[in-house]
Amino acid sequence: MNLLHDPWMPVRLRNGTREWISPERLSDRDVVAFDADRPDFNGALAQFAIGLLQTATPANSASEWRQWFKVPPPVATLREWFVPIEEAFVFDGDGPRFMQDRNLQAGEFSDIGGLLIESPGENTIKNNGDHFVKRGHVEALCPQCAAMALLTLQINAPSGGAGHRTGLRGGGPLTTLLGVEAGPSNSLWHGLWLNVRERDSFLALCGDRMRTTPYARFPWLAEITAIQKLDGETTPAQVHPDHVFWAMPRRIRLDFEHVSAGACDACARWSEHRLQRYATRNYGLNYKGAWEHPLSPYYETKEGWLPLHPQPGGLGYRQWLGWVAGAGVDAKRSRKRARVVQHALDDRGRQLGANLSLWAFGYDMDNMKARCWYESRIPLYGLAACATDVQREVETEVGQHLAAAELVAFFLRSAVKDAWFGSDARGDFSHIDASFWGSTEPAFYRQLEKRITAARDGRDFDRGAAAEQWLATLQQVVMRLFDEVFVGAGAIERQHPRRAAEARRKLMAGLRGNKLRESLGLLVAEPAAKKAKKSSKNPPVLPSTDGGTSAIRRSA
Numbered sequence: 001m002n003l004l005h006d007p008w009m010p011v012r013l014r015n016g017t018r019e020w021i022s023p024e025r026l027s028d029r030d031v032v033a034f035d036a037d038r039p040d041f042n043g044a045l046a047q048f049a050i051g052l053l054q055t056a057t058p059a060n061s062a063s064e065w066r067q068w069f070k071v072p073p074p075v076a077t078l079r080e081w082f083v084p085i086e087e088a089f090v091f092d093g094d095g096p097r098f099m100q101d102r103n104l105q106a107g108e109f110s111d112i113g114g115l116l117i118e119s120p121g122e123n124t125i126k127n128n129g130d131h132f133v134k135r136g137h138v139e140a141l142c143p144q145c146a147a148m149a150l151l152t153l154q155i156n157a158p159s160g161g162a163g164h165r166t167g168l169r170g171g172g173p174l175t176t177l178l179g180v181e182a183g184p185s186n187s188l189w190h191g192l193w194l195n196v197r198e199r200d201s202f203l204a205l206c207g208d209r210m211r212t213t214p215y216a217r218f219p220w221l222a223e224i225t226a227i228q229k230l231d232g233e234t235t236p237a238q239v240h241p242d243h244v245f246w247a248m249p250r251r252i253r254l255d256f257e258h259v260s261a262g263a264c265d266a267c268a269r270w271s272e273h274r275l276q277r278y279a280t281r282n283y284g285l286n287y288k289g290a291w292e293h294p295l296s297p298y299y300e301t302k303e304g305w306l307p308l309h310p311q312p313g314g315l316g317y318r319q320w321l322g323w324v325a326g327a328g329v330d331a332k333r334s335r336k337r338a339r340v341v342q343h344a345l346d347d348r349g350r351q352l353g354a355n356l357s358l359w360a361f362g363y364d365m366d367n368m369k370a371r372c373w374y375e376s377r378i379p380l381y382g383l384a385a386c387a388t389d390v391q392r393e394v395e396t397e398v399g400q401h402l403a404a405a406e407l408v409a410f411f412l413r414s415a416v417k418d419a420w421f422g423s424d425a426r427g428d429f430s431h432i433d434a435s436f437w438g439s440t441e442p443a444f445y446r447q448l449e450k451r452i453t454a455a456r457d458g459r460d461f462d463r464g465a466a467a468e469q470w471l472a473t474l475q476q477v478v479m480r481l482f483d484e485v486f487v488g489a490g491a492i493e494r495q496h497p498r499r500a501a502e503a504r505r506k507l508m509a510g511l512r513g514n515k516l517r518e519s520l521g522l523l524v525a526e527p528a529a530k531k532a533k534k535s536s537k538n539p540p541v542l543p544s545t546d547g548g549t550s551a552i553r554r555s556a
């Protein structure tokens, strides 16, 4: 089985049917999406396809890139691109195998279900602790699903005990891919190709382009000691830039000898060669140093830039600024958007059209345990078509709106806690935040669409009115959540009328207060204005180019 030529990728066709294709058909106009049985497999397939195209394409100028975006390459062209790297994509056989340790000799085997991220680790089974993820659920996988499971694990590898390494972006990274909304002229190809850069500009990103030996790109083509000492580290300087897509933190070798016939436990298709086990060992490639994966946003820490990971509470519009603009809501939270997003918005601009979106996904991992899979599609409303300075203006305003929303979420959480328990309650109140962000999301996107459309069409936009409108939305939603969902509807034994009334009064004061108006750049009442040494002749809205941007930190 060769993963470049055999049909192992499940996709959905334009007419709604499902088919399995080889990567040579990725440019087929009838193919509209990946269609695996698990969302994490779809995320991994997209990264495989983007990595493959980035690794194989000779396209090296903006015009070549544009040409392939307009007219997808025919099968014969893709086949030609793939010829030089064919040997790296053999999946079985006696020689090197895709993403598998070359010479792994194992006395012990693990059950094939262990490849799945949510599978209970050995210790969990020993301690009988697999309450949520049951053992024995997946006992046999068809070779196609085994390939997807292996790929998904190498991309997302969580810490797996002593020497079982995490992925190049740590366990369960957040991935943000550009996408196009479905339409008669768009196919899966367009969504993939958007995330591929011109060859030279990709090679300049991360890694040493002079390291052209095949194993520096595809580590399974040699012993891992060719790249690092067994207990050593692998930094970008030791490998080729293509390596970011083909990282192999886990040492695994699938057992193609002990197979069985039957229905696959992941896709339910019949297979004569269901895989049941694999060999594994610790101390594989240990990714350290200044890695920068082009498909992930990063945040700044004292130790340098680290990849973002999904957090409890999910993905939503509150992350818009970090993922799209590469800016933190305040100076303490510096963000860097994914390189592919930056390249598309800054350099490709108008040629991309107005129907771009961002597909964000990843696991929320609690160390080695997968808590939840999150994914979300974020509309961009033609932001890419706006001039760079206009994009910055929009980002500044979004930053203010998000800062206000964060403040209001805090007011709501505090008020509900006060009403329920008095002031010093501890515990997990994340569901309050989640319903606040969920309830305000439609209004946020409606306003954003209006704002970007006005900017794109070169029309004037009343920022003061938009800020007042957003403030009114926040006030309205929060009072409704407090009165109808959390406190008014609370269990009767939790009701405490005097405490609830006091909490409500405090919440109203916060919502009408100066702090919130200031966060939106709106004119505030006299005393606070004096404190801030503002002249009363100030316009009602702070100009976005100075006062606003000072609160936002972005990185190139």
Ligand SMILES: [Zn+2]
Pocket: 141, 142, 143, 144, 145, 146, 264, 265, 266, 267, 268, 269
């Ligand atoms: Zn299967």
